[in-house]
Amino acid sequence: xxxxxxxxxxxxxxxxxxxxxxxxxxxxxxxxxxxxxxxxxxxxxxxxxxxxxxxxxxxxxxxxxxxxxxxxxxxxxxxxxxxxxxxxxxxxxxxxxxxxxxxxxxxxxxxxxxxxxxxxxxxxxxxxxxxxxxxxxxxxxxxxxxxxxxxxxxxxxxxxxxxxxxxxxxxxxxxxxxxxxxxxxxxxxxxxxxxxxxxxxxxxxxxxxxxxxxxxxxxxxxxxxxxxxxxxxxxxxxx
Amino acid sequence: xxxxxxxxxxxxxxxxxxxxxxxxxxxxxxxxxxxxxxxxxxxxxxxxxxxxxxxxxxxxxxxxxxxxxxxxxxxxxxxxxxxxxxxxxxxxxxxxxxxxxxxxxxxxxxxxxxxxxxxxxxxxxxxxxxxxxxxxxxxxxxxxxxxxxxxxxxxxxxxxxxxxxxxxxxxxxxxxxxxxxxxxxxxxxxxxxxxxxxxxxxxxxxxxxxxxxxxxxxxxxxxxxxxxxxxxxxxxxxxxxxxxxxxxxxxxxxxxxxxxxxxxxxxxxxxxxxxxxxxxxxxxxxxxxxxxxxxxxxxxxxxxxxxxxxxxxxxxxxxxxxxxxxxxxxxxxxxxxxxxxxxxxxxxxxxxxxxxxxxxxxxxxxxxxxxxxxxxxxxxxxxxxxxxxxxxxxxxxxxxxxxxxxxxxxxxxxxxxx
Amino acid sequence: xxxxxxxxxxxxxxxxxxxxxxxxxxxxxxxxxxxxxxxxxxxxxxxxxxxxxxxxxxxxxxxxxxxxxxxxxxxxxxxxxxxxxxxxxxxxxxxxxxxxxxxxxxxxxxxxxxxxxxxxxxxxxxxxxxxxxxxxxxxxxxxxxxxxxxxxxxxxxxxxxxxxxxxxxxxxxxxxxxxxxxxxxxxxxxxxxxxxxxxxxxxxxxxxxxxxxxxxxxxxxxxxxxxxxxxxxxxxxxxxxxxxxxxxxxxxxxxxxxxx
Numbered sequence: 001x002x003x004x005x006x007x008x009x010x011x012x013x014x015x016x017x018x019x020x021x022x023x024x025x026x027x028x029x030x031x032x033x034x035x036x037x038x039x040x041x042x043x044x045x046x047x048x049x050x051x052x053x054x055x056x057x058x059x060x061x062x063x064x065x066x067x068x069x070x071x072x073x074x075x076x077x078x079x080x081x082x083x084x085x086x087x088x089x090x091x092x093x094x095x096x097x098x099x100x101x102x103x104x105x106x107x108x109x110x111x112x113x114x115x116x117x118x119x120x121x122x123x124x125x126x127x128x129x130x131x132x133x134x135x136x137x138x139x140x141x142x143x144x145x146x147x148x149x150x151x152x153x154x155x156x157x158x159x160x161x162x163x164x165x166x167x168x169x170x171x172x173x174x175x176x177x178x179x180x181x182x183x184x185x186x187x188x189x190x191x192x193x194x195x196x197x198x199x200x201x202x203x204x205x206x207x208x209x210x211x212x213x214x215x216x217x218x219x220x221x222x223x224x225x226x227x228x229x230x231x232x233x234x235x236x237x238x239x
Numbered sequence: 240x241x242x243x244x245x246x247x248x249x250x251x252x253x254x255x256x257x258x259x260x261x262x263x264x265x266x267x268x269x270x271x272x273x274x275x276x277x278x279x280x281x282x283x284x285x286x287x288x289x290x291x292x293x294x295x296x297x298x299x300x301x302x303x304x305x306x307x308x309x310x311x312x313x314x315x316x317x318x319x320x321x322x323x324x325x326x327x328x329x330x331x332x333x334x335x336x337x338x339x340x341x342x343x344x345x346x347x348x349x350x351x352x353x354x355x356x357x358x359x360x361x362x363x364x365x366x367x368x369x370x371x372x373x374x375x376x377x378x379x380x381x382x383x384x385x386x387x388x389x390x391x392x393x394x395x396x397x398x399x400x401x402x403x404x405x406x407x408x409x410x411x412x413x414x415x416x417x418x419x420x421x422x423x424x425x426x427x428x429x430x431x432x433x434x435x436x437x438x439x440x441x442x443x444x445x446x447x448x449x450x451x452x453x454x455x456x457x458x459x460x461x462x463x464x465x466x467x468x469x470x471x472x473x474x475x476x477x478x479x480x481x482x483x484x485x486x487x488x489x490x491x492x493x494x495x496x497x498x499x500x501x502x503x504x505x506x507x508x509x510x511x512x513x514x515x516x517x518x519x520x521x522x523x524x525x526x527x528x529x530x531x532x533x534x535x536x537x538x539x540x541x542x543x544x545x546x547x548x549x550x551x552x553x554x555x556x557x558x559x560x561x562x563x564x565x566x567x568x569x570x571x572x573x574x575x576x577x578x579x580x581x582x583x584x585x586x587x588x589x590x591x592x593x594x595x596x597x598x599x600x601x602x603x604x605x606x607x608x609x610x611x612x613x614x615x616x617x618x619x620x621x622x623x624x625x626x627x628x629x630x631x632x633x634x635x636x637x638x639x640x641x642x643x644x645x646x647x648x649x650x651x652x653x654x655x656x657x
Numbered sequence: 658x659x660x661x662x663x664x665x666x667x668x669x670x671x672x673x674x675x676x677x678x679x680x681x682x683x684x685x686x687x688x689x690x691x692x693x694x695x696x697x698x699x700x701x702x703x704x705x706x707x708x709x710x711x712x713x714x715x716x717x718x719x720x721x722x723x724x725x726x727x728x729x730x731x732x733x734x735x736x737x738x739x740x741x742x743x744x745x746x747x748x749x750x751x752x753x754x755x756x757x758x759x760x761x762x763x764x765x766x767x768x769x770x771x772x773x774x775x776x777x778x779x780x781x782x783x784x785x786x787x788x789x790x791x792x793x794x795x796x797x798x799x800x801x802x803x804x805x806x807x808x809x810x811x812x813x814x815x816x817x818x819x820x821x822x823x824x825x826x827x828x829x830x831x832x833x834x835x836x837x838x839x840x841x842x843x844x845x846x847x848x849x850x851x852x853x854x855x856x857x858x859x860x861x862x863x864x865x866x867x868x869x870x871x872x873x874x875x876x877x878x879x880x881x882x883x884x885x886x887x888x889x890x891x892x893x894x895x896x897x898x899x900x901x902x903x904x905x906x907x908x909x910x911x912x913x914x915x916x917x
Contacts, residue, residue, distance in 0.1 A: 079735035085728035542871030563697030565871030
């Protein structure tokens with residue numbers, strides 16, 4: 001079984017071709033970082049997998065299910081959006097209930113409420129929460145149900161150091177459970193610390209796919225960032 | 240007032256007259272088991288001034304022509320049925336005849352002659368009371384007669400079109416009539432007056448008639464009080480008449496393209512007071528009426544409260560309530576010397592700073608939209624649109640199309656109670 | 658869909674906008690009833706307000722709500738539910754909360770004054786129905802506009818423009834057309850043009866109760882046929898219903914194709 005399989009995916013917004021004949025096959029679980037400069041197609045890729053962006057052509061399979069005209073498969077994915085903006089007049093508790101409701105009435109927020117010490121906020125309106133607390137709520141929503149795949153868009157922006165440590169712990173735990181976690185981020189330390197695999201995107205194509213070790217060896221650099229910069233410079237100057 | 244007194248005197252005279260007859264003359268009973276089986280034979284045998292008492296039953300007879308003073312009294316509404324054979328049922332051809340308590344039905348309709356349930360010809364001191372008329376072309380037809388009472392009758396016709404149908408109570412060249420508490424439906428005109436003088440119409444209900452609830456032609460010095468005119472082709476038409484008093488009547492639900500609660504056409508010196516006009520297409524339609532006083536009437540929810548066309552002079556429209564009419568007043572000529580002061584207009588939006596209950600700025604009841612609708616009637620679908628309100632407002636600020644001198648300089652702030 | 662509706666409704670009904678909207682209608686209705694003893698006058702004033710204001714508020718709230726909840730919508734889009742259910746649910750949640758504000762704002766003052774057994778009450782009921790229809794229709798318009806425009810200012814501008822067009826300008830052009838071509842038979846055109854504008858349609862629906870006596874004053878056969886019987890009521894009601902369905906269908910169509 002392939003966890004995610006993308007075949008010849010094309011997506012353009014107007015004249016701007018974002019993904020061009022994109023192919024990707026993920027077989028082994030683990031933490032996978034999707035990297036690339038702004039406009040390289042990271043977000044479009046993630047949103048295509050989630051079904052938010054509708055491809056011009058090509059097929060996407062999640063756990064061997066073709067996602068075209070399908071919405072049930074999304075129960076396999078936990079998604080954490082970059083911006084945590086929730087209905088202002090619902091309470092935190094109501095929001096948890098709503099998401100559980102939408103996911104078929106299953107789920108348990110309790111471990112995360114304890115972990116992030118959210119219980120004091122449960123009956124507060126979401127409009128009154130600080131950015132950091134909202135991000136914790138966001139994180140809780142993502143993991144409220146046990147899923148084989150998680151997709152996290154810039155998951156640690158706005159988190160305080162203690163929360164950051166806890167988040168990393170959770171991610172590692174989930175990985176141990178054999179989950180697949182796709183992360184987009186600009187924070188390289190997080191990538192180096194957690195990633196089993198990185199995918200580097202440029203102009204809607206994959207320029208590198210492999211472990212960090214493989215990356216360093218291939219580009220003979222000790223530093224991952226340097227290696228990535230090398231790919232970037234080589235290919236932009238060539239153009 | 241004099242008319243009421245006359246009527247009352249007349250009534251008393253009549254009653255005493257009959258009582259005298261009753262005591263001194265003989266009485267004939269008519270029924271299927273009685274000695275006298277038909278009303279015709281009873282009429283032949285009764286003494287002048289006598290009484291015929293007709294018991295319950297159906298009487299199919301030739302036209303009953305009453306040639307002597309007699310009291311015809313029905314018990315439990317005996318039925319005089321014409322079987323639609325196009326003949327008249329009762330003709331009163333003598334003074335001092337009374338008919339009370341009959342059910343008179345199926346006269347038949349004719350295009351050639353006017354057929355009546357009861358006809359009074361050139362006679363006086365008659366009384367037609369407490370009868371029920373069904374399906375008569377004309378229920379009661381009065382010609383050249385006077386000093387009669389028509390009261391408490393229920394008159395239900397089945398008029399289909401104006402040509403073949405007649406009026407409920409029809410009076411022609413009469414005087415001193417007293418018409419009270421009748422209920423008239425489904426005729427051409429409920430009550431029709433032509434050349435009728437000094438008569439009174441009180442407390443009648445006239446509804447669902449094809450043409451008018453009440454119709455005056457060339458009739459002077461008459462009054463009608465406390466009547467209800469509902470859902471007729473048009474409520475009341477007063478045409479070519481003088482000095483008519485119209486008090487406390489209700490004109491309601493007279494709808495239609497040329498319909499109105501009250502039509503005044505070529506009339507002078509009338510008084511219209513304390514009437515209520517509700518949900519008529521036009522409350523009062525005025526075509527050439529002079530020296531009319533419209534005082535303390537209610538105009539509620541009509542298409543047009545008052546619509547005046549043609550030359551109208553020296554009319555007084557004061558202390559009326561104009562409430563929620565689509566148009567309060569329409570005037571297709573200049574104001575002349577009519578007076579519109581001191582009414583309550585529910586669409587008045589002025590203020591009363593000195594608290595004297597009278598608005599500080601004048602009200603202009605004729606709206607710009609009125610002018611537009613008169614020119615292009617289809618624009619009616621835009622009634623009460625915001626755009627129309629804006630146009631009306633700008634016209635109010637500087638009148639161009641609407642008559643400048645039509646305004647109420649003392650508009651009341653609150654509904655006038657009277 | 659019901660789940661989304663439920664939470665969207667709970668969210669919106671607690672917002673201060675809902676309270677403000679409710680309070681506005683409450684105060685207006687209450688003071689109209691207080692100032693004028695005459696119910697038909699109150700209903701005419703309310704009609705003028707509702708026909709103009711409820712489409713405006715529905716338009717504005719529609720765009721604002723869509724743009725405000727855009728990020729949360731993305732979260733919802735990643736949930737195992739059908740796309741159209743999300744948008745229809747949100748739309749209905751919005752419309753229901755506006756409707757509740759409208760209904761309570763109008764009904765409570767009437768209830769306080771105990772006006773339920775008056776003949777005018779049916780005019781009032783029709784007025785409320787028209788207000789609710791307009792809320793549905795214009796919220797639908799603005800939701801569509803927002804779905805088509807990522808740019809908030811553009812979307813907001815369009816929504817206001819549509820309102821301005823239908824609430825004011827349309828009748829101006831309509832009137833001009835009628836007056837200009839008054840030599841031709843215009844009855845059918847007039848009815849048709851009315852049906853093309855939901856505000857005019859609601860107005861006619863109310864006029865059929867409130868001003869039927871004036872409408873019957875017109876001599877043309879087509880008008881008389883239309884206004885005379887229950888026909889006019891049924892046709893304008895149905896047309897309004899269509900106006901409600903169309904934006905809804907457009908939301909479903911657009912939302913199934915759109916990229917987020």
